[in-house]
Amino acid sequence: MPSELGDFLKGRRAALRPEDVGLAAYGERRRVPGLRREELCMLAGVSVTHYTRLEQGRTNSASPDLLNAIARALRLNEDESAHLRNLASPPPAVRPAPSRPEQASPSARQLISAMADVPALVLDRRNDVLAWNSLGHALLAGHLEFGCVKVSAQRPNLTRLLFLDEHFQDLYVNWAEEATLAVASLRLIAGRHPDDRRLAELVGQLTMQSHAFAERWNRHPVRTCTSGAKRMHHPSVGRMELAFETLQIPGSPGQRIIAYSAEPASGSEAALRLLASTVADAAQDGRTRDGSRNPEAARRR
Known part of the structure; x- marks a missing residue:
């Protein structure tokens, strides 16, 4: 992905000022923000010609030593350094055949169904929901x-x-932070899987339909997100702060289980219990709150 690589490198160069890396600017007027290519190459100890060819996408050969030197000079963190290596990897000689729609395994579905008091869902690498339990559905x-x-x-x-559903947007108290984190995570996945057609289609759709997404995507944020906290305002039970943890499913093409929990004896735990009670009440006749049939709930009657 030469253009992606070039945009990423230029963006990170622009974000660094000479004084940030110990270079004297002498008050000179600079035509471009951030570090010049020559300054970056001096810091990294690499050839200006070689780096320029890399940034312009005119070479597919970048040694690990070269990439590591550039990453250090740009002060990239671990996620950003991994993203740089992914973008600089040569494209595959043969494009893979279109993948069949993914499914959650029976054991993964069984596991989250057994977690009746914990909101849980199975996602693929693109963040498509492959399965969820009743409480995960009611929460999100x-x-x-x-x-x-x-x-x-x-x-x-x-x-x-x-980015496109008002109900889901209203769920998050700090939507702007969640949006930036989501784009940073998606950038990392896109760098790992440059030939994922469905992922590219998702990015294209969001870029066209959401200015907020396009603006963040063009900044090239990169970050892994496997655990943390979500501040939510649920339409039925109000404010909650829930911790989440991610479990990668071995042997799957990037599928993972996400589960949410609340601090014991907290208001968030009380709100989550109230939501679980609402789900249980709806399960008495085997139907979800919106009236559609929920076989999982029916089995627990």
Whole structure:
């Protein structure tokens, strides 16, 4: 992905001032923000010609030593350095055949169904929801039908919902932070899988339909997000702060389980219990709150 690599390098150069890396600017008027190529190459100890060819996408050969030197000079963190290496990797000689729609394994579905008091869902690497339990559905997307995750063409995508669905946007107290984090995570995945057609289509759709997404995407943020906290305002039970943890599913093409929990004896735990009680009440006749049939809930009657 030469253009992606060039944009990433130029963006990181522009973000560094000479004084940030110990270079004297002498008050000179600079035509471009940040470091010049020559300054970066001096810091990294690399050839200006070689670096320029790399930034302009005119070479597919970048040694690990060269990339590590550039990463150090640009002060990239671990995620950004990994992203740089992914972008600089030569493209595959043969494009893979279109992948079949992914499915959550029976064992993964069984596991999250058994977690009745914990909101949980199974995601693929693109953030498509492959499965969720009743409480996970009620927490994140009770306005959608429970069974929509079973049809690949109807599956919700958490990143798409975050930028294009008002109900989902209103769920997050700090939406702007969540949006930036979501884009940074998606950037990292896109760098790892440059030939993922469905992922490229998702990025294209969001770029065209959401100015907020396009603006963040063009900044090239990169970050891994496997745990943390979500500040939410649920339409039924109010404010909650929930911790989340991610479990990668071995042997799958990037699938993972995400589960949410609340601090014991906190207001957030009380709110989560209230939501679970609401789900249990709806399960008495085997139906979700929006009226659609929920087989998982029916089994627990």
